[in-house]
Amino acid sequence: MAVTVFSNATLVLPDRVWPGATLAVTDGRISEIDQDLHVVDAIDLGGMYLAPGFVELHVHGGDGADFMDGTAEAFRTVCRCHARHGTTSLTPTSTVATGPQYDKFLNLCDELYGDVLGGARIVGSHFYGPYFARPARGCHPDQEFLVPNADNADRFTKLAAKMPLVVTVAPEIENAEWLVRTYAPRGVKFNAGHSHGTFSQVEAAVSWGVKHVDHLFCAMSDRARLRQTQAFPMRAGVLEATLYFDQLTTEVIADGKHLAPELLRLAYKAKGADRLALVTDSMRAVDMPDGEYWFGAEGSGERVRKKDGVGVTLDGTALASCVMGMDHCLRTMHFAAGVPLVEAVRMASLTPARILGLETEIGSLEVGKRADLVVLDHELNVRQVYVGGASIGGF
Incomplete structure (x- = not known):
């Protein structure tokens, strides 16, 4: 079972922005969204946006x-x-x-x-x-x-x-x-x-x-x-x-x-x-x-x-x-x-x-959906992209 956790993320949800959040990906799908938690080996986004x-x-x-x-x-x-x-x-x-x-x-x-x-x-x-x-x-x-x-x-x-x-x-x-x-x-x-x-x-x-x-x-x-x-x-x-x-x-x-x-x-x-x-x-x-x-x-x-x-x-x-x-x-x-x-x-x-x-x-960022994710800085420049939870690199 492949698990990736993003912490200290500002999630862009369909109806609001949620700062200080954690999003977990399991086997290519979003498995959990919660308030920021301490997770060993989590990817710390430093407050950057995590968007669909x-x-x-x-x-x-x-x-x-x-x-x-x-x-x-x-x-x-x-x-x-x-x-x-x-x-x-x-x-x-x-x-x-x-x-x-x-x-x-x-x-x-x-x-x-x-x-x-x-x-x-x-x-x-x-x-x-x-x-x-x-x-x-x-x-x-x-x-x-x-x-x-x-x-x-x-x-x-x-x-x-x-x-x-x-x-x-x-x-x-x-x-x-x-x-x-x-x-x-x-x-x-x-x-x-x-x-x-x-x-x-x-x-x-x-x-x-x-x-x-x-x-x-x-x-x-x-x-x-x-x-x-x-x-x-x-x-x-x-x-x-x-x-x-x-x-x-x-x-x-x-x-x-x-x-x-x-x-x-x-x-x-x-x-x-x-x-x-x-x-x-x-x-x-x-x-x-x-x-x-x-x-x-x-x-x-x-x-x-x-x-x-x-x-x-x-x-x-x-x-x-x-x-x-x-x-x-x-x-x-x-x-x-x-x-x-x-x-x-x-x-x-x-x-x-x-x-x-x-x-x-x-x-959208919802539990059960494909973990297709884009990390954006506060000027909305692309920093990381994930397709089905797999990173295709940083830019």
């Missing part, structure tokens, strides 16, 4: 690798990279690609499900790309956009029998309703995203079974965009619908580059910490120097540039993904947007775990 490991819903790459590179080593490289930033669970996220690349991505999600090997655990798959609205593709490669049908949807959704599978669909594309109504009862989780749809189209999508919206404010329609193509009266789009419908959860890229602090504050006020998750949406340039990179598969994706702490298109006119880890997003949400620490941590851990349906296993 972060849960990442939307991530493409890091440390020079992308999930669309199509190799197990690329997957593990990305997982190791994000573990250094406090992420202990993640769902690999695809990009717009070609049919064979989509299949390879899903096969690797299947093969490596639950894998750790010194990195974040793969807890599901986020299938992202073929069901976008092409005009809303953003920095994604202009490759294979599909009309949902039984042939491609059966092929792309079979993982739902094994793991949480999230599929993003633009509500306005042909056969979107058929896709959601057919596969949501089979366990597929549907997001709305990369869409120029109207408020009423999102409202319809909610009735079909769509429950989440990707990266709020980014690659989505709003009143101003719809006004460019439609006569008066002005109409609301995906942005306004996401803020309006309480049934919808959403996420923000809190890297300080995609969204100014006031937009983060607006999202937090409108949705609250239980319906708003932090995501990185980061690409392969995380922990890499400034320069040009492939967004998507090496050699066949889209060329973008890392510059001044964010990804941008080569002409510099638009953003092209995040290049930061979840710890940076947590610091931005807390220090720049003023969100209380407990709620900012919840948005990086328990809220995304709940969105995936994994809240009984991960996402």
Whole structure:
């Protein structure tokens, strides 16, 4: 029986901070939480924060690798990279690609499900790309956009029998309703995203079974965009619908580059910490120097540039993904947007775990849950990370 005890910890619980606490781990799970006790061989955290490991819903790459590179080593490289930033669970996220690349991505999600090997655990798959609205593709490669049908949807959704599978669909594309109504009862989780749809189209999508919206404010329609193509009266789009419908959860890229602090504050006020998750949406340039990179598969994706702490298109006119880890997003949400620490941590851990349906296993410091832990100093820098109670090193 393997036992690890952390003492003199400031625990970040779902509803409060608990200083001077002891947390014990037995065989990879949290076995006890108590007031600070004298325990021989305990790891003394010196009052630093002990928080649940972060849960990442939307991530493409890091440390020079992308999930669309199509190799197990690329997957593990990305997982190791994000573990250094406090992420202990993640769902690999695809990009717009070609049919064979989509299949390879899903096969690797299947093969490596639950894998750790010194990195974040793969807890599901986020299938992202073929069901976008092409005009809303953003920095994604202009490759294979599909009309949902039984042939491609059966092929792309079979993982739902094994793991949480999230599929993003633009509500306005042909056969979107058929896709959601057919596969949501089979366990597929549907997001709305990369869409120029109207408020009423999102409202319809909610009735079909769509429950989440990707990266709020980014690659989505709003009143101003719809006004460019439609006569008066002005109409609301995906942005306004996401803020309006309480049934919808959403996420923000809190890297300080995609969204100014006031937009983060607006999202937090409108949705609250239980319906708003932090995501990185980061690409392969995380922990890499400034320069040009492939967004998507090496050699066949889209060329973008890392510059001044964010990804941008080569002409510099638009953003092209995040290049930061979840710890940076947590610091931005807390220090720049003023969100209380407990709620900012919840948005990086328990809220995304709940969105995936994994809240009984991960996402908070509770007895019986997996000992996925991150030690943070008082500036919220990552000092240690544990996945299933096993240390993957100090930073």
